[in-house]
Amino acid sequence: MSLLVFWFYKFVLVPFAWIVLQLLRPFISGKLREMIEDKNHSFYKMTHPGTEKLIPLHRPLWIHAASGEIEYARPVIREFKKAHPDIPVIVTYSSPSAKKILESMHDIDMWAALPWDFDISIASFIEKWNPRALLFSRTDVWPVLARVAKKKRLTTGLFSATFADNSSRLKGFSRFVTKYAMNQLDEIHCVTEEDRRNLYNLGIKTKIEVSGDTRFDQVFHRLENPKQLKNELMPSTDDFVFIAGSTWPEDEEVLVQALSKIKRDNLKMIIAPHETTAAHLEKLEKQFSDAGLPYVLYSKSTHWPLGSILLVDKVGILAELYTWADIAFIGGSFKKQVHSVMEALAAGLPVMVGPHHQNNREALFYQKKNFSSGMIVQVVHNSEDVMVLIDRMRKKSFAFPHIKEEIRSEIGKNKNSTQRVLSSFF
Numbered sequence: 001m002s003l004l005v006f007w008f009y010k011f012v013l014v015p016f017a018w019i020v021l022q023l024l025r026p027f028i029s030g031k032l033r034e035m036i037e038d039k040n041h042s043f044y045k046m047t048h049p050g051t052e053k054l055i056p057l058h059r060p061l062w063i064h065a066a067s068g069e070i071e072y073a074r075p076v077i078r079e080f081k082k083a084h085p086d087i088p089v090i091v092t093y094s095s096p097s098a099k100k101i102l103e104s105m106h107d108i109d110m111w112a113a114l115p116w117d118f119d120i121s122i123a124s125f126i127e128k129w130n131p132r133a134l135l136f137s138r139t140d141v142w143p144v145l146a147r148v149a150k151k152k153r154l155t156t157g158l159f160s161a162t163f164a165d166n167s168s169r170l171k172g173f174s175r176f177v178t179k180y181a182m183n184q185l186d187e188i189h190c191v192t193e194e195d196r197r198n199l200y201n202l203g204i205k206t207k208i209e210v211s212g213d214t215r216f217d218q219v220f221h222r223l224e225n226p227k228q229l230k231n232e233l234m235p236s237t238d239d240f241v242f243i244a245g246s247t248w249p250e251d252e253e254v255l256v257q258a259l260s261k262i263k264r265d266n267l268k269m270i271i272a273p274h275e276t277t278a279a280h281l282e283k284l285e286k287q288f289s290d291a292g293l294p295y296v297l298y299s300k301s302t303h304w305p306l307g308s309i310l311l312v313d314k315v316g317i318l319a320e321l322y323t324w325a326d327i328a329f330i331g332g333s334f335k336k337q338v339h340s341v342m343e344a345l346a347a348g349l350p351v352m353v354g355p356h357h358q359n360n361r362e363a364l365f366y367q368k369k370n371f372s373s374g375m376i377v378q379v380v381h382n383s384e385d386v387m388v389l390i391d392r393m394r395k396k397s398f399a400f401p402h403i404k405e406e407i408r409s410e411i412g413k414n415k416n417s418t419q420r421v422l423s424s425f426f
Contacts, residue, residue, distance in 0.1 A: 001176055002176045002177075002179045002180040002183075002203075003180065004176075005173065005176035005177055005180065006143055006147075006176075006177070006180040009143055009144075009177055010143070010144055014116075014117050014118065014144070018116060018118075021036050022036070022040075025037075031095065031096050031097060034096040035094070035095065035096055035113070038096060038113035039113050039114070039115060039116050042112070042113070042115065042125075043112060043113045044110055044111065044112030044113070045102075045110065045111055045112070046109070046110050047105075047106065047108055047109050047110060047111070048109060051088075051109060051110075052110075054088075055088045055090065055109055055110060055129060055130075056128065056129050056130035057130075058086065058087055058088050059087070059130055059131065059132040060087065060088035060089060060090045060109065060110075060129060060130075060131050060132065061080060061084075061087060061088070061089050061090070061131065061132060061133055061135070062090050062091075062092070062129070062131035062133065062134045062135070062154075063076065063077065063089065063090070063091050063092075063134075063135050063136075063137060064091070064092045064093075064094075064114060064134065064135070064136050064137065064140060064145075065091060065092075065093060065098065065137040065138075065140075066093065066094040066095060066098070066137075066138075066139060066140035067093060067094060067095035067097045067098045068097075068098075069137040069138040069139060069140065070091070070093070070098050070101050070102065070105075070137065071101075071215050071218055072137045072138045072159070072160040072213070072214045072215045072218070073091065073135075073137040073214075074105070074218045074221075075214050075215075075217035075218045075221060075418040076135070076137070076159065076214055076418055076421060076422065077089050077091075077105070077107055077108060078107055078221070079418050079419065079422055080422060080426070081107045083422070083426070084426070087132075088109035088110070089107065089108045089109055090108065090109060090110040090111065090112065090129060090131065091105075091108050091110075091111045091112075092111070092112050092113065092114040093111065093112075093113065093114060094114050094140055096113075099111075110129075112125075114142070114145075115145075117142045117143070117144040117145055118144065119144060119148055122144060122145050122148040122149070123148055123152070126148065126149070126152050126154070131154060132154070132155065133154060133155040133156070133157075133425060133426075134149050134154050134155070134156045134157075135156070135157050135158070135159060135425070136156075136157070136158040136159070136185075137159065137160060138158075138159070138160045138161060138162065139161070139162075139169075141158055141181045141182065141185070142181070143177055143180055143181040143184070146181045146184035146185060147184050149184070150184045150185075155186055155425060156184065156185045156186050156187075157185055157186055157187040157188065157189065157421075157424070157425055158182070158185055158187075158188045158189065159189040159211065159214060159421045160189070160191060160212075160213050160214045160215065160417070160421075161188055161189060161190045161191065161195060162190070162191050162192075162195055162361060163190070163194075163195045163198040163199055163202075164194065164195070164198070164361065165194070165198065166358075167198070170198060170202060175202060178202065179202050179203055179204065182199065182202075182204045182206055183204060183205055183206055184206075185206050186206065186207070187206065187207045187208075187209065187424055187425070188204070188206050188207070188208045188209070189208075189209050189210075189211040189417075189420070189421050189424070190208060190209070190210050190211070191210070191211075191212060191213045191361070192210060192361075193210055195210070196208045196209075196210055209420070209424065211417050211420040211421050211424075212414055212416075212417030212420065213414060213417055214417045214418045214421060215340075215342060216342060216346070216411070216414035216415060216417065217415060217416065217417060217418045219319070219342045219343055219346045220346055220412075220415060222319045222343070223319065223323070223343075223346055223347065226319070226320045226323070227316065227317055227319075227320050229317060229320050229321065229324070230298070230302075232302045232303070233298070233301065233302070233303075233304045233310065234324065235268050235304070235324055238266065239266060239267075239268045239306065240266055240267050240268070240326050240393075240394050240397050241267075241268045241269070241270065241324055241325040241326050241327075242259075242267065242268070242269050242270070242325065242326070242327055242328075242329070242390055243269075243270040243271075243272070243321060243322060243324070243325035243327075243328045243329070243344075243349075244269075244270065244271045244272065244328070244329040244330075244331060245272045245318050245321070245322065245328060245329070245330055245331060245339070245343075245344065246272065246273075246274045246318065246330065246331035246332060246339040247271060247272070247273050247274060247329075247331035247332075248273075248274055248275075248331055248332055248334070248335040249280075249283075249335075250334040250335040251329070251331045251332065251333065251334045251335065251354065252271070252273070252284060252287065253287075253334075254334050254354070254380075254382065254383050254386065255271065255329065255383070255386065256287050256288065256291050256293065257291075257383035258383035258384075258386035258387045258390070259291075259293055259309070260291035260292060260293055261383070261387060262387050262390060262391065263391075264306070264307035264308075265306070265307065266306065266394075267306070267307060267390075267394070268304060268306060268307075268308070268310065269308070269309045269310065270309070270310045270312060270321055270324070270325065271284070271309055271310070271311055271312065272312035272318050272321060273311075273312070273331075274331055274332070274339070276312075276313050276314070276315055281297075281311065281313055284311060285311070288309060288311070293308075293309055294307065294308040294309070295308055295309040295310070295311050296308060296309075296310060296311070297311050297313050298310055298311065298312045298313055298314055299313050299314055318343065319343045319347075322343050322344045322346075322347035322349060323347050325344075325347070325349055326349065326393065326397070326400055326404075327349055327350050327351075327352070327389075327390065327393045328344035328347075328349045328350070328351050328352070329351075329352045329353070329354075329380075329386065330344060330351060330352075330353050330357075330363070332354075332356070333353040333354030333355065333356050333357045333363075334354035334355070334356065335354075335356065336356055337356055337357070337358075337359040337360070338353050338354070338356060338357040338359065338360045338363055339360075340360065340362075341353065341360060341362050341363050341366070341377060342362055342411075345362065345366065345376065345377075345407060345411045346408070346411050347404075347408075348403070348404030348405065348406075348407045348408040348411075349404070349407065350374070350376060350377075350378070350393060350403065350407065351363075351366075351376065351377045351378070352377075352378050352379070352380045352385075352386065352389055353377060353378075353379055353380070354379070354380060354381070355379065355381055357379065362377075363377050367379065369410065371403065371406045371407065371410070374392075376407055376410070
């Protein structure tokens with residue numbers, strides 16, 4: 001059945017989708033238009049100009065990361081380059097959203113749009129760049145790509161793979177496409193035993209290992225190599241600090257209600273919105289003023305008074321700010337889906353999330369883990385829940401050095417998945 005579905009995918013579904021996208025291309029804009037154009041023109045960019053002819057001679061490692069999946073690939077690339085500095089690394093993406101991240105990564109040698117999932121496009125890419133291996137980051141294993149790579153005798157693998165019980169890739173038509181694609185690979189490295197079980201139940205014959213989640217290694221690397229924060233704003237050890245990271249308006253409405261009613265005598269608060277546009281920051285400042293909440297802007301302040309909010313109007317420092325705090329709320333969870341809880345957990349913080357967190361495996365998993373602080377991750381449904389949880393944690397402030405160390409120790413068990421993955425292939 002999987003083979004029949006693959007033929008349908010290859011000869012009907014993909015060509016049909018390609019024709020439709022080409023016909024619609026003049027009438028669409030944004031990321032979708034950019035994706036079509038990038039694939040049509042085989043877009044690629046060299047990190048080091050003038051090395052185009054050298055890359056195929058040294059047989060690069062090829063990593064495919066659809067978009068945000070590049071965060072799972074970062075530690076793999078970093079550790080691979082440490083061990084094999086003379087072997088180039090090329091990265092392909094599906095969504096143009098990845099371009100900004102790839103532009104900043106200096107340990108890759110070339111990045112490019114993934115070709116259309118046609119035999120001729122994939123074969124041409126492989127012949128041009130002559131890779132020695134192809135590793136997929138987390139998801140996005142394209143069936144034709146996997147089949148052509150196998151025929152070309154490339155070593156292929158998938159790492160940080162997740163296949164939860166509710167995964168759409170295990171249901172309906174998708175399950176047959178998934179089964180076919182996975183069986184083209186040489187190895188699959190899953191995050192948990194649940195993932196391996198679900199793949200075996202699907203009928204996957206490829207070698208499957210449980211190696212953990214490489215993004216944890218990226219998070220720990222970031223904490224060990226922090227960006228500089230403003231020292232003059234650093235809270236004292238006597239302050240109890242609540243941080244809300246990557247918040248959206250739906251989260252902020254709940255948080256402002258909670259923080260306006262809570263006692264703030266020894267409390268400092270940080271709100272780091274996901275979007276730091278001028279319009280959004282002005283709206284937030286008005287909300288604070290209307291609720292009687294004092295605040296200061298991170299970029300403009302040299303003093304952060306007790307009982308006030310530090311409004312973060314700078315991007316890229318959230319991971320470091322978590323190290324200033326005692327308890328965190330993770331944004332998106334009153335909107336549609338929660339952002340990553342990894343950074344806050346790795347910093348040793350008890351975490352609260354709103355009702356929309358089913359998309360995040362760590363948010364679900366660590367609700368089942370009880371320590372001195374209670375559950376490492378706790379769910380809040382309204383402003384009252386936020387108030388109660390902050391007050392409960394403040395009463396345990398004397399124990400927070402122990403609580404943080406306990407959480408860091410637990411999260412530290414997720415380290416070194418990158419080494420486990422690389423040792424299987426190289």
